[in-house]
Amino acid sequence: MEPMERLDKQMRFVSGIGELKGVLRxxxxxGIGRPENSAEHSWHLAMMALALAEHAPAGTDISRVVAMVLMHDLVEIDAGDLFLYASEEQQRQQEIAERAAADRIFGLLPSDQAARFRALWDExxxxxxxxxxxxxxxDRLQPMLENLAVGGGTWQRHGITADQVLAKVALIEDxxxxxxxxxxxxVLDAVAAGILAPAPDPAPADSDPGAAAESAREEQQLDDGDQADRDHDQP
Amino acid sequence: MEPMERLDKQMRFVSGIGELKGVLRxxxxxGIGRPENSAEHSWHLAMMALALAEHAPAGTDISRVVAMVLMHDLVEIDAGDLFLYASEEQQRQQEIAERAAADRIFGLLPSDQAARFRALWDExxxxxxxxxxxxxxxDRLQPMLENLAVGGGTWQRHGITADQVLAKVALIEDxxxxxxxxxxxxVLDAVAAGILAPAPDPAPADSDPGAAAESAREEQQLDDGDQADRDHDQP
Structure with missing residues (x-):
C-alpha cells in the first residue's frame, strides 16, 4: 500500500472516532453536572493508568494498558450503551453488535494496524x-470514584447496595x-457515610431458589457505569 | 513514604484532574454541536499519536508522546484558556499562571512522580x-481537522486566512x-472549497512598518483552538 493511501485510511479512522465524544454514560x-461521555472517560482511565502504574503487578506494560483503555469504548460509537438491567438476550445481542462495531471501526485502518488494535481490544x-x-x-474503579464524588450517583439512582458493589470489587482485586x-x-466508607445502602437482610432459608438464582443473575449484570464493566470472558 | 500515603496522594491527583472535563475550548x-472540552481533546490527541505513529521520525517513543498529550492541558484547570488575541502582557501572565498550575497539580503526586510528570510537561x-x-x-493538527469537519469553525469565527493557517503548519512539518x-x-483544499479565506492582498510598499510589525505579532499569537497552540520556547 502506498504511504499516502495508509495515511488516508488512518485519517478516516482519526476523524471517525471523534464520535465517541457524543456517547454518554x-x-x-x-461539579460539572452533566453526563460523562466515553471519550473523556477514556482519557481519565489513561491518566489513572499512568498515575497508578506502580500498583500494577510486576511485569505489567503500562503503555499497553494506556492504549487498551484509550480504545476500549470505541465500539460504543456503533453499538451504544447497554441498559443497566439488560436481559441475557439483550446482553448477547450487545456482544454481537460490539464485535461488528470493532470490525467496522478498526477496519478503517490499514489491515496490519487494524489487526493490532483489534487484538488489544480483544485482549x-x-x-x-x-x-x-x-x-x-x-475501568471498574473510575465509576466508583465518580459515584463517591457526587455522593451516591448511579448507586442511589438504581438502588445498588454495598454487597453488589463489593461483588464488583473482586475484578479490581484481580x-x-x-x-x-x-x-x-x-465501599465501607461510603456505607458509613450513608451514601451507599448496606446489604439487605439475607433471604429466609425457605425462600424460592428460583428467585435467588434470578437475583444472582441480575447482580451479575449490574453495572457501575456502562456496559464496559461487564465481563466478556470470550472476546 | 508509606505505600498507602503514596496511594492517597495519587488518588487526590486522579480525582482533581477530572475538572479538565469542564474546561471548554x-x-x-x-455532529455534536457543543464546544469540545480539554479532556476529550486530550483523548483524541492520544488516539492520533497511536494511529499516526508511523509518521513520526525514527526513534520517536510513542508511549512518551501519548503521555505528553494526555497531560499537556492539565494546567488549564487552574490557568484557564488564553483569549485568542491576547496581548504579549496577557501571554506573559498566562505562562506564569500555567507554571503555578503545574506546580500545584503535579505537586498533588508523590514528589518523585510529580518531578517525572512535570518534566514531561516541560519537555x-x-x-x-x-x-x-x-x-x-x-496538537496543532487536531483543531484543523475539527475546523474542516464543521466547514470553517474558528477560522471563520475569527476571520483567519490561509496564510495564517499555513504559518501554523510549519510546526506540524517540524x-x-x-x-x-x-x-x-x-489548507489548500479548504481554500478551494471556500471554507477558508485566501490570504489578503499584500500591503502596499509604503505602508506603515509599525503596523506590519503589529500584524506579524498578532499572527504569531493566533490560535487554532486554545493556548496550547502557542509556542513556549522556554518551559
Missing part, C-alpha cells in the same frame, strides 16, 4: 493477561491487590 | 525533543514531514 460528573475483553486485568481494574484493598475500604 | 464539535512546552515535536504537531505535507494540502 450513566455517570453524572461532580482487554478477554481479561486473561496482566495488562488487561489492570486495565479492567481501572487486577491490582493494592487498588482492590483501597476500593473495598471506599 | 474554542472548537465546536461536528512538551520546550519542543526540543523529537517526542515533543511530534506531540506538538498532533514534528512530522508527512503530516506537515498533508496539513498543507488540507
Amino acid at each position: 450513566q455517570t453524572v460528573l461532580a 482487554f475483553n478477554a481479561r486473561q493477561s496482566a495488562d488487561a486485568r489492570f486495565a479492567r481494574a481501572i 487486577g491490582s491487590a493494592t487498588l482492590g484493598q483501597m476500593a473495598r475500604r471506599l | 474554542q472548537t465546536v464539535l461536528a 512538551f512546552n520546550a519542543r526540543q525533543s523529537a517526542d515533543a515535536r511530534f506531540a506538538r504537531a498532533i 514534528g512530522s514531514a508527512t503530516l506537515g505535507q498533508m496539513a498543507r494540502r488540507l
Whole structure:
C-alpha cells in the first residue's frame, strides 16, 4: 500500500472516532453536572493508568494498558450503551453488535494496524493477561470514584447496595491487590457515610431458589457505569 | 513514604484532574454541536499519536508522546484558556499562571512522580525533543481537522486566512514531514472549497512598518483552538 493511501485510511479512522465524544454514560460528573461521555472517560482511565502504574503487578506494560483503555469504548460509537438491567438476550445481542462495531471501526485502518488494535481490544475483553486485568481494574474503579464524588450517583439512582458493589470489587482485586484493598475500604466508607445502602437482610432459608438464582443473575449484570464493566470472558 | 500515603496522594491527583472535563475550548464539535472540552481533546490527541505513529521520525517513543498529550492541558484547570488575541502582557501572565498550575497539580503526586510528570510537561512546552515535536504537531493538527469537519469553525469565527493557517503548519512539518505535507494540502483544499479565506492582498510598499510589525505579532499569537497552540520556547 502506498504511504499516502495508509495515511488516508488512518485519517478516516482519526476523524471517525471523534464520535465517541457524543456517547454518554450513566455517570453524572461532580461539579460539572452533566453526563460523562466515553471519550473523556477514556482519557481519565489513561491518566489513572499512568498515575497508578506502580500498583500494577510486576511485569505489567503500562503503555499497553494506556492504549487498551484509550480504545476500549470505541465500539460504543456503533453499538451504544447497554441498559443497566439488560436481559441475557439483550446482553448477547450487545456482544454481537460490539464485535461488528470493532470490525467496522478498526477496519478503517490499514489491515496490519487494524489487526493490532483489534487484538488489544480483544485482549482487554478477554481479561486473561496482566495488562488487561489492570486495565479492567481501572475501568471498574473510575465509576466508583465518580459515584463517591457526587455522593451516591448511579448507586442511589438504581438502588445498588454495598454487597453488589463489593461483588464488583473482586475484578479490581484481580487486577491490582493494592487498588482492590483501597476500593473495598471506599465501599465501607461510603456505607458509613450513608451514601451507599448496606446489604439487605439475607433471604429466609425457605425462600424460592428460583428467585435467588434470578437475583444472582441480575447482580451479575449490574453495572457501575456502562456496559464496559461487564465481563466478556470470550472476546 | 508509606505505600498507602503514596496511594492517597495519587488518588487526590486522579480525582482533581477530572475538572479538565469542564474546561471548554474554542472548537465546536461536528455532529455534536457543543464546544469540545480539554479532556476529550486530550483523548483524541492520544488516539492520533497511536494511529499516526508511523509518521513520526525514527526513534520517536510513542508511549512518551501519548503521555505528553494526555497531560499537556492539565494546567488549564487552574490557568484557564488564553483569549485568542491576547496581548504579549496577557501571554506573559498566562505562562506564569500555567507554571503555578503545574506546580500545584503535579505537586498533588508523590514528589518523585510529580518531578517525572512535570518534566514531561516541560519537555512538551520546550519542543526540543523529537517526542515533543511530534506531540506538538498532533496538537496543532487536531483543531484543523475539527475546523474542516464543521466547514470553517474558528477560522471563520475569527476571520483567519490561509496564510495564517499555513504559518501554523510549519510546526506540524517540524514534528512530522508527512503530516506537515498533508496539513498543507488540507489548507489548500479548504481554500478551494471556500471554507477558508485566501490570504489578503499584500500591503502596499509604503505602508506603515509599525503596523506590519503589529500584524506579524498578532499572527504569531493566533490560535487554532486554545493556548496550547502557542509556542513556549522556554518551559
